[in-house]
Amino acid sequence: MDITQEVSQIIEEREEQKIEYRAVLPPSRNLAQLISGFANTEGGYILLGIYQHSSGRIEVIGLSNDFHANSITHKALDLLTPQISILYQYVSLNDKKIYAIKVEKSETLISVEGKIYKRDGISNYIFNPSETTFNLNGYKRIKEINSRIEIQKLNATSSKIKLLEHYQSILKIIDDLKTILYPEDVTIPTTNIEGRILSKILYSSFVDNFETYLSDILYEIYLANPLTLKSKELVTIEEVLNCIDLQEFVKYYAKQKLLKLQKGSVKGFIKENNQIKDLNVFTEPIQQEVEKLLQIRHLYSHRNGIIDEKFLQYFTENLSLNTEYLMSVSEICDKLEYLFELVHKLDISVVIKYKLL
Structure with missing residues (x-):
């Protein structure tokens, strides 16, 4: 299934709560956390090769061909429990190649190494953080x-x-x-x-x-x-x-x-x-x-x-x-x-x- 049209449309409509822009290819663990966050909320798109400035303006810079994003994505999926299916492909945008991942909302909570991630607007957060308590009379x-x-x-x-x-x-x-x-x-x-x-x-x-x-x-x-x-x-x-x-x-x-x-x-x-x-x-x-x-x-x-x-x-x-x-x-x-x-x-x-x- 080609998601090129979907990607162009969601960028144009500025549904930023459903988009995570990344200028570069992240490590597989970081990508797994993003996938978990979208799957545990309302779903969304991870777009690699697009930089979002602090002003909110986006800049399509493209993703380098020197590394294969598919390999990183496969490793990210292996870190998910339970594993899920997603759509991912290279997409041409403004004559530059970006990498798009579409994540659907999951009926069950998806974790990464025991941690559950969710979305809060345009950012990821840990839904089940481990609480650290210290002694009242300690240092x-x-x-x-x-x-x-x-x-x-x-x-x-x-x-x-x-x-x-x-x-x-x-x-x-x-x-x-x-x-x-x-x-x-x-x-x-x-x-x-x-x-x-x-x-x-x-x-x-x-x-x-x-x-x-x-x-x-x-x-x-x-x-x-x-x-x-x-x-x-x-x-x-x-x-x-x-x-x-x-x-x-x-x-x-x-x-x-x-x-x-x-x-x-x-x-x-x-x-x-x-x-x-x-x-x-x-x-x-x-x-x-x-x-x-x-x-x-x-x-x-x-x-x-x-x-x-x-x-x-x-x-x-x-x-x-x-x-x-x-x-x-x-x-x-x-x-x-x-x-x-x-x-x-x-x-x-x-x-x-x-x-x-």
């Missing part, structure tokens, strides 16, 4: 950070939302385990053996997920602008064949870009990724600070927190070789806040430059 700062994270989820990429949800889980763990993580005070590192181990694990986890965010956002940028992926860098036939399709290869390639960062070279990572470098978010002082955060993670992951000579090169405070580097819950929260504020700045810049939302 007040945890609630404050969580509130800021909730605000930052608005108008964010799927990569950022995924990271922030993980950070909220870490905050919940800290709040629940006061007796072993900060039995005396939030400013004093715990003397509890299990607490010290858990503190290292939690810190390493949120730094690891910061790296994952960078990989995920590179993937979103590649989908948005495939030209940023093209380079003279060599890849092996085995690397290509190990991936199911082009999208899987792009994910793999984005993860490979993190190798320098994982080895502790922030400058090397920024230098090799113009997509991030050109945003001018990672200034020299920020690179140095992130480098230090990575060194702490490396110390916790590979030396159980025991200070070595390499670690002392990055930290000038009074530290002794072969002693254990400990952090209080307050210090851990400082560093978690620093990273999610950095991600906030980076995400805004990415959204603006690559029209991801």
Whole structure:
């Protein structure tokens, strides 16, 4: 069934409550959420390759042919429970090719990884959000950070939302385990053996997920602008064949870009990724600070927190070789806040430059 005429008509009639405009091809999980939202409300159309300005004016920019939208759509459908049938095809509009998805209203609620989405006017929202509650007599700062994270989820990429949800889980763990993580005070590192181990694990986890965010956002940028992926860098036939399709290869390639960062070279990572470098978010002082955060993670992951000579090169405070580097819950929260504020700045810049939302 050809839906070209339907698409032209609904754009002309400006039924915006039934339309989701996206300038670029989103990741499959994000697309699944949009499909769920329309299916659980009144149905509608997802139009990829059209940018809607803040004034409401729409601009047909077309969708790149370098990636196959059908493949992303199929993966999105696989994430839906129960699965549904939709109509999707490329449509020519103003001599440019866009990709249109028509979603009918479903008689049963459609979820994505346990979450049910619905439409509220022209936006998607989670109909069954998981409620996070904190202890009344717990560390007040945890609630404050969580509130800021909730605000930052608005108008964010799927990569950022995924990271922030993980950070909220870490905050919940800290709040629940006061007796072993900060039995005396939030400013004093715990003397509890299990607490010290858990503190290292939690810190390493949120730094690891910061790296994952960078990989995920590179993937979103590649989908948005495939030209940023093209380079003279060599890849092996085995690397290509190990991936199911082009999208899987792009994910793999984005993860490979993190190798320098994982080895502790922030400058090397920024230098090799113009997509991030050109945003001018990672200034020299920020690179140095992130480098230090990575060194702490490396110390916790590979030396159980025991200070070595390499670690002392990055930290000038009074530290002794072969002693254990400990952090209080307050210090851990400082560093978690620093990273999610950095991600906030980076995400805004990415959204603006690559029209991801």
